[in-house]
Amino acid sequence: MMSTDLRSAMGEFKVHRVRFFDYMPSGIRALAFNQDTERMAVARMDGSVEVFHCSDRFFQEKIIPGREQCGIEGLSWVGERLFSAGLNGGITEYDLTNQKVKYTIDAYGGPIWTITGNQQGTHLAVGCEDGTVKLFEVNEDQIQFERNLDRQKSRIISLSWHPSGSKIAAGMMDMIQVFNVETGHSIHRMLADRGAGTSRSKECVVWSVVYLSDGTIITGDSVGMVKLWDDQTGTLIKSHNVTKCDVLALSVSQNEDSLVAGTSEGIVVQFQFVSMVLEKDDKEWVRTRTFRNHTHDIRAVAEITTAVVSGGMDAQLVVRPLLDKIEVRSAASALRKIHFPHRRLVSCARKSGLMLFQYPGHLELWRLGESEGKGTPGSSLFVKRNPEKLLQLKVKGEDHIRCSAVSPCGGWIVYSTASTLRLYRLHCDNNNISITKISKLPKVLSSANQLCFSSDSSHLFSASAQSSVHIASLSQSGCKFVGTLKPKSGSHQAIHLLAASEDGKWLASANSDHEVHIYNLQTQKAHCTVPVYSSAVTAMGIHPATNCLFMMHADQQMFEYSIEQKQYTDWSRTVQRKGLHRFWVERDTPCLNVMFNPQNPSHVILHDMYMLCIIDQSLPLPDDKTQFYNQLTLKSLTEEQRKSQSHAFKVCKTFKDILCVELMPDQSLVVVERPLEDIATQLPAPIKQKKFAT
Amino acid sequence: MVETSDIRVVRCGGSKVNLTPPIISSDSRYPFVLCTSGDLVKVYSTRTEEWLHSLQGHTNQVTGITLNPANHLQVYSCSVDGTVKLWDFIDGILIKTFVIGCPLFAIYVLSVIVLSECFQLVSVHLPKSAEQEVEAKEMSAVSSHISKNPSCTAFGRGGEYIAFARHLQLNVYFFRKQKTYSFSLKATDKKGAKNAFTCIACHPTDDCIATGHEDGKIRLWRNFIHKKEYTYSTQHWHHNAVNTLCFTPEGTHLLSGGIESVLVQWQYGAGNRKEFLPRLGGSILHISASSDGQLFCTSHSDNKITVIESSFKVCGVIQGLVKDAVLTDLMIDPRSKALVLNGKPGHLQFYSLLRDKHLYNLDIVQQEYIYEAGLDQFEVVKAAFDIKGSWLATVEERGKKSSDLEFFLKLWAFDERTQSFVLNTTITAAHTDRIISMCFSSSEETTMLVTAAEDSQFKAWCQGADADTQQDQNFWSCDFVGSYHKLNPTNCSFSADSSLLAVSFQEVITIWSPDTWEMLTTLCQPPGVIRDLCFGRLSCSKYLLGTTTKNLLCCWNLLTCELEWSTSVDVSKLQPDPFSENVAAFSYQSKHTDLFVFKPSEPRPLFTNKNVCSEKVHRAVFVPREEPLNSCDESTQWLNRSQLYFLTQNMDLLTFSTATEEDRMLSSSKQLVIDDSVAVTPFYLLLGKHRQQQQKLNTQSHPVSDKPQQTQGSVTIKELLHTPAHVLPAASVLCSMFVNSFLISNTGVQQDPLRYFVHIRLKSNGFSYSVMHLLSISLKFLNSFI
DSSP: OEEEEEEETTEEEEEEEEOOOOOOOOOEEEEEEETTTTEEEEEETTSOEEEEETTTTTEEEEEEOOBTTOOEEEEEEETTEEEEEETTSEEEEEETTTTEEEEEEEOSSSSEEEEEEOTTSSEEEEEETTSOEEEEEEOSSSEEEEEEOOOOSSOEEEEEEOTTSSEEEEEEBSEEEEEETTTOOEEEEEEOOOOSGGGGGSOOBEEEEEEOTTSEEEEEETTSEEEEEETTTTEEEEEEEOOSSOEEEEEEOTTSSEEEEEETTSEEEEEEEEESSTTSSOEEEEEEEEEEOOSSOEEEEEEOSSEEEEEETTOOEEEEEOGGGOSSOOGGGSOEEEOSOSSOOEEEETTTTEEEEEOSSEEEEEEOOEEESOOOTTOBOEEEEOOEEEEEEEOSSSBOEEEEEEOTTSOEEEEEESSOEEEEEEEEETTEEEEEEOOOOOTTTTOOSEEEEOTTSOEEEEEEGGGEEEEEEEOSSOEEEEEEEOOSSSOOOOEEEEEEOTTSSEEEEEETTSOEEEEETTTTEEEEEEOOOSSOEEEEEEOTTTOEEEEEETTSOEEEEETTTTEEOHHHHHHHHHOOOHHHHTOOSOOOEEEEOTTSTTEEEEEOSSOEEEEETTSOOOOTTSOSSOHHHHHHSOHHHHHHHOOSEEEEOSSOSEEEEEEOTTSEEEEEEOOHHHHHHHSOOOOOOOOTTO | OOOOSSEEEEOOSSOOSOSSOOEEOOSSSSOEEEEEETTEEEEEETTTOOEEEEEOOOSSOEEEEEEETTEEEEEEEEETTSEEEEEETTTTEEEEEEEOOSOOOOEEEESEEEEESSSOEEEEOOOOOSSSEEEOOOEEEEESOOOSSGGGEEEOGGGSEEEEEETTEEEEEETTTTEEEEEEOOSBOTTOOBOOEEEEEEOSSSSOEEEEETTSEEEEEEOTTSSSSOEEEEEEOOSSOEEEEEEOTTSSEEEEEETTOOEEEEETTSTTOEEEEOOOSSOEEEEEEOTTSSEEEEEETTTEEEEEETTSOEEEEEEOOOOSSOOSOOEEOTTTOOEEEEOSTTEEEEEETTTTEEEEEEESSOSOOOOOTTOOOOEEEEEEEOTTSSEEEEEEEEOSSSSOOEEEEEEEEEETTTTEEEEEEEETTSOSSOEEEEEEOOOSSOOEEEEEETTTEEEEEEESOOOSOOSSSOOEEEEEEEOSTTOOEEEEEEOTTSSOEEEEETTEEEEEETTTTEEEEEEEOOSSOEEEEEEOOGGGTTEEEEEETTTEEEEEETTTTEEEEEEEOOEEEEEEOTTSSOEEEEEEETTEEEEEEEOTTOSSOSEEEEEEESSOEEEEEEEEOSSOOOOOOTTTGGGSSEEEEEEETTOOEEEEEEHHHHHHHHHHHHSOOOSTTOOOOHHHHHHHHHHHHHHHHHHHHOTTTHHHHHHHHHHHHHHHHHSOGGGSOOHHHHHHHHHHHHHHHTTTOSSHHHHHHHHHHHHHHHSOHHHHHHHHHHHHHHHHHO
């Protein structure tokens, strides 16, 4: 940890620069795109499934945490239902409303390598280790095993339905089989060539297969070839040598004129169905663009309407826009790399200087260090006491942690998995840390989507099913259920954000349907609902003095809502009327925290992954002509000129790759950074490539 | 002062052959390679690499050639003189001239001619007319936004569109729709790549445009009729700008070349699969492919054309005169009469100007040359031959810019057995500073080398004086070290009989006797440092000429040691003719160079040519003629025994040609070349034998009567044969005329028709179908005769 003085026009802060949160994002294993709802489902190596909203700036709407030993190999949408299958041999359906696993059934075919649903939405096909393709009928609330297609000798690696649903192409070891779904028999068997030289002894794995409506079957294999086959004759039409290593993933666009292939070198290659002679119909698949955004294997690609989405071992989700399909170039159509979850993984006990870090399988509690003296702005301070790790709390059971919180006083720790919620009392005198589990929890607190303590640490708020919030009072003796807050109306989507007011009077909740409900904690009744905005809420906070709810949305818009008056504040209306600066709107990561500075009530502190921003509500708003990042210019001006030049947004880009920023009561900032370079060093070594001039 | 019009400055020999992409002719067993070379278009054989003949007729630099798409035995050429000419390149006949009237810089033919004029792309309609010279005035501009680089423009599939690029913009113009589509790239991307276009090629059958870029990338553009849905793929191998791109005629491969001098063959449509042909010499400037795809031609920056088989093997090299960085003087090798100057890096090249052929390279530096910018490598800076051509002295140096100068003096002996120069002596520290001037003594008996260097010394070197080495071979060692008042020498020169050595030290010329090494006298004509020094020849050998930096040309009489005459003229190069008393002086004033030719004994110049060229001339040489001209005209007399070549600062090698000379060349080129290029077929052997026998017979029996008959009958036939086949009327029309011509001659001798018949066949071999057709008809007639 370092402590830095951060002093500028935005005020003076002592900064705890925290770099001991060793968060490691998990590699991306599968992608599934739902055209109708514009949702992208992402499966990670640790078994978690995330849902991104593609038209809402790729906001991570839903997170379903994984389990130990649950490797997902395939994801598939059937209508609005999401299914996954993995090497544990089970098919899982997800309850996306409550963001949890609905059920898992065993396919009885050994590990499952692939799962895919037909376009009609009637059947799911899974490819198993034992060489069978199993068809499952998708019923109203369950899936039902229907039958096996002809069993093959080797495992089924990849599957693709013909859009008509009458045929299935299956990629296997060294070959591709085409099945007639009706009879279950194989129509064609196409042999994939092995590599030349020493790799001849190695089997050729057909990693990915795509079946087009015109009968073309496209395969990507471990030899590095993208091959096009004709399903009428079962012959090879054309082969493209894409890479020296494996082609791991393929995806075709909705109108079948573009295909992307992800390779283990970390490049995505685009093929386009282009007429070779202009204005004539004899089209061919031609290799066109190459996208190099990954450092490691690309395990999944998906071509969505306007972009190519790819993810792989380097754990970043890259959205590369296709400029030819975009009508207007805007911030929404920029290259986007998503490294960190759009949720907070750090909670902070402000009053006692404790940090709780949430890892998938454990929690870590740290005490912040202390520094001495004052330094010049930007200089490091001498660290008097090093930060220390007080506690590491392993999760019981196989489920991963969904949410966690530490109370502001530092006396309570709570976390929840998909199945259990655990509350601990933390005793901390001098250097002796002890922890006791509160054994008798009220029954309603069995699982939570989001957890939050009241500011005086006397109550625990637990968001649970049906968008309801349970209140439990905490005391020395234990935990007592107080009541349940239910919205008057609206959807039953899971709550992903909770914000309690400083005076303990109000509680705000935001769910994935963009609804924000405000409850009166004294009456335990719903107070009001903020008008629903089209973009998801990414962060919110209630102002300690004015009790206004400040909300940040995924499209970078901000709203301030007066709880008492049940209407937007004047400032918020001004912002909406004047519009935000172009540079602000074009940022590509959502704001993850809203804080208020008690010493300066007009200041709102925000942060995203790349910057820290203080909005001074007393200053004029910038318009598109004013210089947005004006800190350096302001420094060179005199006091008088500074006043006329300064505007409400004061952006600090000193810190990078920020996971969390928190304002402590002693006017110091805690900035939790996780440099991407550190993540990169912990990744496995990428495929060694000869580069020019090295 | 006679300013004669019958002496003209011409580019003749040693011109650039790499200015435009060469053309490989199709449809013949041994294809020809055509390339522009100065004012000419030269035709080479791919098999023998020999220069066959040239197409002569343009009066200025030829800037483009292209095959006539309607007749692949014809070629269009365009020139800065504003004409487009159509040639029959096999026989070297000019068929037609189209006068366009403005300088043309490139030509692209496909149903229309499009050429760039003032860097504008113009499509010219060539009128159909039987006349020899046609004015083509019907022009329509396609675009004025084209690059100066002709390789940035290319025709697409079947001539339906034309693609041209400038800077960062690619434009595609469709002729039928008359619509231009433009695509731009960003100036740089994040990695600092330079995206400017450098060349373009269009796929012959698909709608795919390949573009080369400054950073070495190659992009393949498709779907370019859409503003937005156009697409391109990028390939990257070249580390520097791609100079040229070329699709093979079948469209299966794309060839690219750049400064790396590696020819890269990309498989079309298969991404990264590529083949390489490395170490081709200078950087590749142009690539062209023959229409059957069997041969490729690359032209290189070192004035070379390489012929490459489709199996990626080099099968021929046509080497022109390398003039990239000439540091040495122009010299004539006394043995081979070849021009000698810097060639390949570290080499001296021997170039025959008469045959316009590169003879060989002599490796002087004998070190591997690395093609990379910024490396300080050894260069040959001085060279000198002795009078018999049995000794060659060279100086190579490096470190011109840095302070640590390194140089070697090398002496090479001519080896009669191997017919080449062999290194005899290497002197590592001949002087302590750089050698300024070097000359051999011109006497027949003893060879002596004098070097003058910036260490204010001159040294005389002799062979075999070193007693230490007990070997048969005689090495060179220093004989005498001379200096004068610690002044830096600027020049040294031996008199014609080697009895005197003149060494100039700044403003002073010292005369030494090489036998005794005694300083005889000093001559001085301040102010001004002596720049050039030469003794008069033959009857004028008592004179010593010198030029100074203060624009003075002085002539001293060595007998009286007095200044004979002097004149104020800024002479940049003084060149004596070794075969006459004449001295040529190039003077540079106000942006043009004038030439004076004079005899030191006479105050009046023999010949004056104002405005020879617009640049300074620092290098010139008199090249002896093989057979002297016998012109009596006073102004051209000085060119009788030798020809004056000079090199301008733009590295143009120019010479003077007289009217008589040109007439002779023109008449020789009119002769039809038929006999040698004919394939030996059984048919030929049969008829050839027959003909020889008959010729013998004729000469024996009818030596007198044969001649008039031949001329009489051949008027029609000659007309028939000398007219290009495609302008001839239909064979059926000609037939009666043709046969009639036989009938007239048939009065006396019956063998005659057969002889003509042979002529026709020979002609038809490389030429026309209509005559073939005619032939079959006439054969029938002949049968009836015999």
